[in-house]
Amino acid sequence: xxxxxxxxxxxxxxxxxxxxxxxxxxxxxxxxxxxxxxxxxxxxxxxxxxxxxxxxxxxxxxxxxxxxxxxxxxxxxxxxxxxxxxxxxxxxxxxxxxxxxxxxxxxxxxxxxxxxxxxxxxxxxxxxxxxxxxxxxxxxxxxxxxxxxxxxxxxxxxxxxxxxxxxxxxxxxxxxxxxxxxxxxxxxxxxxxxxxxxxxxxxxxxxxxxxxxxxxxxxxxxxxxxxxxxxxxxxxxxxxxxxxxxxxxxxxxxxxxxxxx
Amino acid sequence: xxxxxxxxxxxxxxxxxxxxxxxxxxxxxxxxxxxxxxxxxxxxxxxxxxxxxxxxxxxxxxxxxxxxxxxxxxxxxxxxxxxxxxxxxxxxxxxxxxxxxxxxxxxxxxxxxxxxxxxxxxxxxxxxxxxxxxxxxxxxxxxxxxxxxxxxxxxxxxxxxxxxxxxxxxxxxxxxxxxxxxxxxxxxxxxxxxxxxxxxxxxxxxxxxxxxxxxxxxxxxxxxxxxxxxxxxxxxxxxxxxxxxxxxxxxxxxxxxxxxxxxxxxxxxxxxxxxxxxxxxxxxxxxxxxxxxxxxxxxxxxxxxxxxxxxxxx
Numbered sequence: 001x002x003x004x005x006x007x008x009x010x011x012x013x014x015x016x017x018x019x020x021x022x023x024x025x026x027x028x029x030x031x032x033x034x035x036x037x038x039x040x041x042x043x044x045x046x047x048x049x050x051x052x053x054x055x056x057x058x059x060x061x062x063x064x065x066x067x068x069x070x071x072x073x074x075x076x077x078x079x080x081x082x083x084x085x086x087x088x089x090x091x092x093x094x095x096x097x098x099x100x101x102x103x104x105x106x107x108x109x110x111x112x113x114x115x116x117x118x119x120x121x122x123x124x125x126x127x128x129x130x131x132x133x134x135x136x137x138x139x140x141x142x143x144x145x146x147x148x149x150x151x152x153x154x155x156x157x158x159x160x161x162x163x164x165x166x167x168x169x170x171x172x173x174x175x176x177x178x179x180x181x182x183x184x185x186x187x188x189x190x191x192x193x194x195x196x197x198x199x200x201x202x203x204x205x206x207x208x209x210x211x212x213x214x215x216x217x218x219x220x221x222x223x224x225x226x227x228x229x230x231x232x233x234x235x236x237x238x239x240x241x242x243x244x245x246x247x248x249x250x251x252x253x254x255x256x257x258x259x260x261x
Numbered sequence: 262x263x264x265x266x267x268x269x270x271x272x273x274x275x276x277x278x279x280x281x282x283x284x285x286x287x288x289x290x291x292x293x294x295x296x297x298x299x300x301x302x303x304x305x306x307x308x309x310x311x312x313x314x315x316x317x318x319x320x321x322x323x324x325x326x327x328x329x330x331x332x333x334x335x336x337x338x339x340x341x342x343x344x345x346x347x348x349x350x351x352x353x354x355x356x357x358x359x360x361x362x363x364x365x366x367x368x369x370x371x372x373x374x375x376x377x378x379x380x381x382x383x384x385x386x387x388x389x390x391x392x393x394x395x396x397x398x399x400x401x402x403x404x405x406x407x408x409x410x411x412x413x414x415x416x417x418x419x420x421x422x423x424x425x426x427x428x429x430x431x432x433x434x435x436x437x438x439x440x441x442x443x444x445x446x447x448x449x450x451x452x453x454x455x456x457x458x459x460x461x462x463x464x465x466x467x468x469x470x471x472x473x474x475x476x477x478x479x480x481x482x483x484x485x486x487x488x489x490x491x492x493x494x495x496x497x498x499x500x501x502x503x504x505x506x507x508x509x510x511x512x513x514x515x516x517x518x519x520x521x522x523x524x525x526x527x528x529x530x531x532x533x534x535x536x537x538x539x540x541x542x543x544x545x546x547x548x549x550x551x552x553x554x555x556x557x558x559x560x561x562x563x564x565x566x567x568x569x570x571x572x573x574x575x
Contacts, residue, residue: 059450061446061449061450064445064446064449066373066374091452091453091454092452094449094450094451095452098450098451099450101443101446101447101450103443105441105443105444105446105447106447107444107447107448107462108444108466108572108573108574108575117448117451117453118451118452120461121451121452121453121454121457122452154572156574156575167447170447170451171450171451174451174452
């Protein structure tokens with residue numbers, strides 16, 4: 001139905017997703033949500049509503065900590081794989097879906113090595129191939145012109161905004177199918193934020209984006225679809241302009257207009 | 262009205278200032294107390310060290326390093342002791358470092374966290390505080406008698422390795438724990454396996470802390486006396502173990518592992534128990550050398566840690 005309505009391709013879809021942390025708290029309750037190809041899907045909602053938990057389910061980050069438990073499915077297309085299945089190796093999932101974190105987290109290595117790391121993990125050793133892909137990724141993250149003369153510099157000598165673009169380049173170098181952004185601009189100044197937003201709009205030509213943001217204007221500016229979550233539940237999901245101009249639920253409207261949250 | 266308000270503000274300010282200076286008295290008191298404690302410790306150490314240096318001063322020459330011990334104090338040197346100490350530490354290093362670092366990484370990165378790993382953790386921390394003589398007794402029973410390794414350099418090296426192991430494990434784990442979660446997650450997020458994360462990130466970033474632990478452990482091992490006496494190190498030895506490196510192929514031999522030996526603190530202990538004053542001078546000189554070695558090792562540890570920290574920021 002959705003497919004016909006939007007005339008768009010579903011890239012991934014969560015189906016009745018529940019998530020339990022090791023201490024037993026249920027952070028997600030029956031969340032079903034599509035992610036469309038070449039679109040930006042934004043997750044909004046007050047702190048603790050489960051949007052980051054939801055995002056981190058897409059690359060099985062929760063598997064790093066013992067005791068966390070998923071119930072339900074996330075189906076990745078076109079191969080129709082349930083990436084939450086115990087039979088699917090989380091590393092395989094992370095090879096296909098990459099992530100950019102809230103705080104810029106470059107490795108304490110050179111700029112070059114940061115971008116090349118994902119490729120090295122995939123066994124790429126050819127110097128020329130690495131050089132090419134690093135350049136391509138840095139260009140894709142609009143960072144190339146600023147760093148091309150100092151690729152061997154340590155990454156932490158870059159500014160916060162540059163570091164975050166470096167992290168995007170790192171996530172981009174491995175040609176992921178989906179990129180996850182967990183509040184990528186919350187630690188950045190307005191200009192760096194604008195750069196990253198422009199970047200995301202360019203990136204969606206190549207891949208699908210799922211972003212968590214606390215900034216409602218940001219969601220309205222860049223996303224095609226928006227999901228409003230509250231207390232681990234998906235309250236409303238729709239096209240972004242629909243959500244922001246004419247939400248169907250009172251709760252969504254209250255949150256968006258600032259009456260709540 | 263305005264004037265009145267200003268005046269009352271001023272009064273409030275004076276109260277606040279008085280309160281702050283009252284509170285600050287505790288700062289001064291604590292700083293003063295700390296200075297006194299630190300100064301008394303440092304001065305005690307300095308006096309001890311200077312005393313050793315002044316007493317041992319006549320022996321600070323190359324002959325002292327290149328002579329074997331002798332019945333005549335004037336001719337006695339510490340050749341066999343420092344060679345013995347070096348060889349024992351060599352064994353200690355090659356046993357304790359791989360085992361300790363690997364255990365630390367395993368416990369921190371791979372082991373499942375449950376009651377068993379808690380038990381191991383408590384035990385490891387506990388082992389660091391066990392008196393060294395107990396390690397000596399363990400080694401006497403296990404290495405000397407059960408394994409039949411004899412009173413050799415190998416036995417001493419293994420014994421000191423046991424002593425050093427908990428220090429290396431604990432410092433490895435702490436160094437690994439200091440790596441922030443978000444760096445670790447960044448590595449996993451690009452699709453790295455556990456070993457890739459350990460190899461390319463954890464070990465490299467924890468390197469400084471691990472190295473510091475190793476050097477501090479070695480500095481402790483070099484001064485240990487009790488366990489080495491317990492396993493039966495010689496107190497008088499007038500020959501060197503076979504050289505570990507030779508001029509003929511295969512250039513390396515391991516006969517020295519079986520050799521009898523002495524170490525610096527034992528040599529010192531031996532001389533101090535002699536009645537003649539001349540031997541006490543030798544003992545003082547040896548003591549000064551041990552302290553200098555320990556200081557150099559600790560200094561190196563601090564320097565290395567500082568250099569590595571400069572390169573890593575989160």
